Amino acid sequence: MDDDDRLAMKKRVQxxxxxxxxxxxxxxxxxxxxxxxRQIGLxxxxxxxxxxxxxxxxxxxxxxxxMEDHSFLHTIDNLVRYLAAQRGEAA
Amino acid sequence: MSGIxxxxxxxxxxxxxxxxxxxxxxxxxxxxVTYTELRDRVQAVAGWLREVLPSSQQLxxxxxxxxxxxxxxCLGNRPEYVVLYFATLFAGDLPLLLxxxxxxxxxxxxxxxxxxxxxxxxxxxxxxxxxxxxxxxxAFADDVVLLPLARQAxxxxxxxxxxxxxxxxxxxxxxxxxxxFSGEAVVSAARNWVLGTAMTSEDxxxxxxxLSNGLAFNTSLLSTFVAGAELHFLKGAPLTRPVARxxxxxxxxxxxxxxxxxxxxVAPGGPEPATMASLRxxxxxxxxxxxxxxxxxxxxxxxxxSDYYGIAETGPCTFERDAGYHSGxxxxxxxxxxxxxxxxxDPAIGEVLVRTxxxxxxxLNHPGLFEERLDADGFYHSGxxxxxxxxxxxxxxRTQDHINVAGRKIDPTEIVAxxxxxxxVDDAVAFPDEDLNREALVHLVVVASDGQVTKGAVAEACxxxxxxxxxxxxxxxxxxxxxxxxxxxxxxxxxxxxxASAAS
Numbered sequence: 001m002d003d004d005d006r007l008a009m010k011k012r013v014q015x016x017x018x019x020x021x022x023x024x025x026x027x028x029x030x031x032x033x034x035x036x037x038r039q040i041g042l043x044x045x046x047x048x049x050x051x052x053x054x055x056x057x058x059x060x061x062x063x064x065x066x067m068e069d070h071s072f073l074h075t076i077d078n079l080v081r082y083l084a085a086q087r088g089e090a091a
Numbered sequence: 092m093s094g095i096x097x098x099x100x101x102x103x104x105x106x107x108x109x110x111x112x113x114x115x116x117x118x119x120x121x122x123x124v125t126y127t128e129l130r131d132r133v134q135a136v137a138g139w140l141r142e143v144l145p146s147s148q149q150l151x152x153x154x155x156x157x158x159x160x161x162x163x164x165c166l167g168n169r170p171e172y173v174v175l176y177f178a179t180l181f182a183g184d185l186p187l188l189l190x191x192x193x194x195x196x197x198x199x200x201x202x203x204x205x206x207x208x209x210x211x212x213x214x215x216x217x218x219x220x221x222x223x224x225x226x227x228x229x230a231f232a233d234d235v236v237l238l239p240l241a242r243q244a245x246x247x248x249x250x251x252x253x254x255x256x257x258x259x260x261x262x263x264x265x266x267x268x269x270x271x272f273s274g275e276a277v278v279s280a281a282r283n284w285v286l287g288t289a290m291t292s293e294d295x296x297x298x299x300x301x302l303s304n305g306l307a308f309n310t311s312l313l314s315t316f317v318a319g320a321e322l323h324f325l326k327g328a329p330l331t332r333p334v335a336r337x338x339x340x341x342x343x344x345x346x347x348x349x350x351x352x353x354x355x356x357v358a359p360g361g362p363e364p365a366t367m368a369s370l371r372x373x374x375x376x377x378x379x380x381x382x383x384x385x386x387x388x389x390x391x392x393x394x395x396x397s398d399y400y401g402i403a404e405t406g407p408c409t410f411e412r413d414a415g416y417h418s419g420x421x422x423x424x425x426x427x428x429x430x431x432x433x434x435x436x437d438p439a440i441g442e443v444l445v446r447t448x449x450x451x452x453x454x455l456n457h458p459g460l461f462e463e464r465l466d467a468d469g470f471y472h473s474g475x476x477x478x479x480x481x482x483x484x485x486x487x488x489r490t491q492d493h494i495n496v497a498g499r500k501i502d503p504t505e506i507v508a509x510x511x512x513x514x515x516v517d518d519a520v521a522f523p524d525e526d527l528n529r530e531a532l533v534h535l536v537v538v539a540s541d542g543q544v545t546k547g548a549v550a551e552a553c554x555x556x557x558x559x560x561x562x563x564x565x566x567x568x569x570x571x572x573x574x575x576x577x578x579x580x581x582x583x584x585x586x587x588x589x590x591a592s593a594a595s
């Protein structure tokens with residue numbers, strides 16, 4: 001995955017996070033891709049929407065109870081890294 | 092049934108269920124548990140509770156009169172929740188069902204007001220919990236512990252003798268209000284739900300709403316066992332894919348969930364209709380269900396979502412029994428009477444008044460508050476406006492000023508007070524609005540004439556001083572808040588102005 005792919009993926013993830021939060025996250029906060037999403041307005045319903053969006057957009061199956069570490073969900077950077085790794089495994 | 096002591100109507104009803112349906116499956120999580128096995132587990136755990144916690148006599152030795160042990164449940168749905176809940180009752184203790192998302196401040200307030208002798212909680216949450224008198228946690232299951240809490244001074248409020256379960260409403264000042272329910276009320280709610288919704292021993296209920304919430308408490312926890320049916324839980328987040336898989340694999344007949352899940356079902360890419368073939372009832376509560384989601388769910392899955400109406404203080408109120416009837420919130424359940432207080436403009440539209448066989452007895456920590464909301468005939472003032480059409484309840488709005496976000500009540504004046512204290516803020520108002528997903532949110536509108544105050548600063552002030560669910564989801568700035576002659580904000584006009592500016 002090259003830088004262009006990664007940038008495109010980041011934009012899609014930012015859009016998904018924005019939609020999952022129902023537009024409640026401000027643009028400047030969304031642009032800080034290392035910000036903790038829980039701190040900037042993604043609540044539990046927002047996370048539910050985000051997980052649905054990730055599954056449907058990227059075709060990944062996310063079983064949280066099978067995973068010890070949920071930190072991949074905490075920031076946009078972490079999400080992009082996680083999705084890139086999933087894609088790498090699938091390839 | 093021998094061996095399990097019974098202390099009241101709730102224990103008697105459950106003991107009867109456990110004996111009557113002995114060979115059938117009762118609880119299904121990662122594994123299935125029969126009624127007989129559930130009885131044995133409840134009995135063993137009741138004994139364990141007696142061993143691991145000091146007795147109520149020991150705990151009450153400084154008090155004029157002993158008080159039952161209060162066990163707080165601060166835990167997401169899982170089979171262990173059910174086992175511990177009934178074990179608590181059979182051990183003669185009082186279960187208090189807390190919202191699993193309550194923070195240390197809210198749990199501490201409950202501890203101070205009502206008394207908590209132990210908390211059932213996830214092991215990983217113990218370290219971060221800042222409450223008084225934490226002792227060494229006692230392991231119950233892999234990820235669940237019983238956390239004994241040293242009894243502080245005698246709690247200022249003492250539950251009524253008939254109280255067998257307590258649940259909470261959010262309260263507007265960070266102090267959850269504790270509702271007391273008699274065993275009779277809990278049993279009535281369960282029996283009337285079974286009767287009114289024709290639940291049978293062939294039913295398999297997948298409960299995704301929190302058991303501390305009135306919906307799940309009344310439609311799932313005892314009612315399932317009264318019917319001899321199966322109660323299923325899902326591990327992990329309630330996403331549509333695992334939910335649909337579980338429905339298909341287990342032949343689930345009833346889904347107890349909330350509007351957001353149903354909306355995700357009907358969104359593009361949602362589960363195939365074939366996976367949902369076994370489902371007979373889809374029940375939604377916690378927040379109003381969007382009519383178009385109900386329509387799309389019906390057209391996609393051939394099933395009407397029943398938009399149950401219940402009130403924390405009264406228990407379940409309505410259910411639509413006629414599968415061909417598509418509007419309103421259904422007819423009153425058995426044991427429920429609904430009246431409409433005639434409104435000023437139209438006598439057919441007014442405040443919804445409810446009297447049920449499953450009413451709370453009162454608020455433990457707010458004496459008199461519940462009684463104030465009852466009329467002379469014992470009908471509860473719901474705060475909702477509505478009307479009855481063809482015997483079905485239809486809601487048209489609220490009579491109160493509270494903002495309801497995901498089932499939690501927020502007092503807008505608390506938010507306005509925080510923001511008004513900021514330097515540079517001249518005026519502010521908060522009112523209910525919706526986000527892009529049409530979920531309820533608090534919209535805060537601020538007047539800051541010197542232009543120095545930023546959205547970020549307002550948001551930061553709210554985040555640092557308010558519980559997370561009270562933080563406004565939207566913040567707008569205006570030059571002036573339109574007000575009436577007596578200074579009341581004109582919200583409808585403000586919405587119009589903001590809508591116009593957003594569109595321009």
